[in-house]
Amino acid sequence: MNEVSPHNAPEKLTVELGDRRYPIYIGEGLLSQAGNLIAPYAPSKKVAIITDENVWALHGKTLEAALSSYETHVCVRPAGEAQKSFEGLEQVLESLFKGGFDRSDLLIAFGGGVIGDLAGFAASMFKRGMPFVQIPTTLLAQVDSSVGGKTAINNRFGKNLVGAFYQPKAVIADTDVLKTLPQREIKAGYAEVLKYGLLGDRAFFDWLDDEGGEKLLALDNAALLKAIKQSCTTKARIVAADEHEKGQRALLNLGHSFAHALELDAGYDGDLLHGEAVSVGMEMAFQYSVQKGLCDNDAAIRVGRHLEKLSMPSIASEQTRLVDPKRLTHYMGQDKKNESGLITLILVKSIGGAFVQKGVADKDVENFLTSLTASSDP
Ligand SMILES: NC(=O)c1ccc[n+]([C@@H]2O[C@H](COP(=O)([O-])OP(=O)(O)OC[C@H]3O[C@@H](n4cnc5c(N)ncnc54)[C@H](O)[C@@H]3O)[C@@H](O)[C@H]2O)c1
Numbered sequence: 621m622n623e624v625s626p627h628n629a630p631e632k633l634t635v636e637l638g639d640r641r642y643p644i645y646i647g648e649g650l651l652s653q654a655g656n657l658i659a660p661y662a663p664s665k666k667v668a669i670i671t672d673e674n675v676w677a678l679h680g681k682t683l684e685a686a687l688s689s690y691e692t693h694v695c696v697r698p699a700g701e702a703q704k705s706f707e708g709l710e711q712v713l714e715s716l717f718k719g720g721f722d723r724s725d726l727l728i729a730f731g732g733g734v735i736g737d738l739a740g741f742a743a744s745m746f747k748r749g750m751p752f753v754q755i756p757t758t759l760l761a762q763v764d765s766s767v768g769g770k771t772a773i774n775n776r777f778g779k780n781l782v783g784a785f786y787q788p789k790a791v792i793a794d795t796d797v798l799k800t801l802p803q804r805e806i807k808a809g810y811a812e813v814l815k816y817g818l819l820g821d822r823a824f825f826d827w828l829d830d831e832g833g834e835k836l837l838a839l840d841n842a843a844l845l846k847a848i849k850q851s852c853t854t855k856a857r858i859v860a861a862d863e864h865e866k867g868q869r870a871l872l873n874l875g876h877s878f879a880h881a882l883e884l885d886a887g888y889d890g891d892l893l894h895g896e897a898v899s900v901g902m903e904m905a906f907q908y909s910v911q912k913g914l915c916d917n918d919a920a921i922r923v924g925r926h927l928e929k930l931s932m933p934s935i936a937s938e939q940t941r942l943v944d945p946k947r948l949t950h951y952m953g954q955d956k957k958n959e960s961g962l963i964t965l966i967l968v969k970s971i972g973g974a975f976v977q978k979g980v981a982d983k984d985v986e987n988f989l990t991s992l993t994a995s996s997d998p
């Protein structure tokens with residue numbers, strides 16, 4: 621049995637959800653301690669690991685060794701957003717039936733946000749629900765998707781439109797596994813880190829803009845730990861206060877109404893990653909707020925400069941995706957936050973000052989998107 625060694629003791633945060641409260645463990649070398657960390661949630665000692673081909677090839681052996689005292693069944697899916705589909709879901713459920721699982725067994729989602737959302741959704745519906753643990757392996761998943769219990773697949777109407785709120789029993793974030801991430805994926809994850817600064821934490825943004833952003837993109841250990849802890853602390857607080865997004869949880873959607881429309885438009889084939897779309901979407905939220913007189917232009921300029929300095933996707937770099945404002949606006953009409961046929965947007969008063977704006981007319985959004993296109997220049 622692997623012991624949790626004292627010099628390697630993980631940081632522990634808690635998502636305070638009463639009798640469904642759960643820990644988030646963050647630290648180096650945690651994958652090899654997974655056997656001990658999941659033990660309270662796997663009394664039957666039978667575990668289903670849902671993962672993707674890249675993660676399994678790079679880190680599967682470490683997890684298998686850590687779980688040597690368990691009976692493990694592995695379901696390896698192709699990598700990529702296309703797995704968040706009815707077909708991907710059916711394949712995961714099939715693997716659970718074939719493995720003879722029941723509700724006393726544990727499912728482990730071992731991968732990025734795609735695997736977390738897909739496997740979490742499968743766990744929520746398998747025999748009406750089996751327990752699951754998140755072992756996130758991307759920066760995006762460690763700072764955001766593994767926490768909070770949003771699980772979903774996409775369909776032709778849009779992102780995450782079929783899903784459930786279903787909380788994991790624990791989250792185990794091993795920062796060592798991030799060392800194998802391609803730079804493009806690190807940047808995609810960085811967008812969600814930046815989101816926490818922009819939505820409610822000016823000091824965190826200042827740190828990111830000053831030195832934290834560059835250090836994170838270089839996977840500096842101390843910066844990584846700080847950013848994951850800070851992001852998860854904010855997310856855990858918001859989720860504990862508003863698990864089902866009746867109010868303040870919607871702030872975690874900053875930039876996402878625009879982002880999800882861009883993703884649907886691009887197709888879920890890897891052309892535009894979720895985090896890349898969020899990067900552009902957050903800049904749009906700032907610019908929209910400026911156009912409506914809600915936010916000072918200096919704030920939007922500062923956000924734009926930050927994205928440019930780190931070579932992050934931006935309105936300027938993604939101009940070719942903005943050529944059809946009417947279609948993008950139509951896609952935004954399906955967003956889950958909308959009410960009574962009107963769009964809900966997360967807007968900003970300042971850096972760190974996001975708020976929920978309901979009742980936005982389609983035409984306002986379309987006019988705004990039109991104003992961003994190169995063809996609207998005088
Ligand atoms: N549920 C939520 O709250 C929430 C929050 C944010 C995003 N999301 C969802 O998360 C998804 C995006 O997640 P993602 O960015 O992690 O993408 P992903 O899961 O597709 O992973 C990105 C890529 O990195 C590879 N990979 C994963 N871990 C690796 C590692 N350690 N080393 C090398 N390669 C590795 C994967 O195989 C994949 O090719 C989107 O579907 C988005 O909608 C959900």
Ligand SMILES: O=C(O)C(=O)C[C@@H](O)[C@H](O)[C@H](O)COP(=O)(O)O
Nearest residue numbers: 764768770779780869872873876956
């Ligand atoms: O956890 C949340 O709440 C979020 O909004 C986090 C987002 O980063 C994430 O992309 C989420 O999946 C989007 O939620 P959705 O409800 O707009 O599908």
Ligand SMILES: [Zn+2]
Nearest residue numbers: 812876894898
């Ligand atoms: Zn997101």
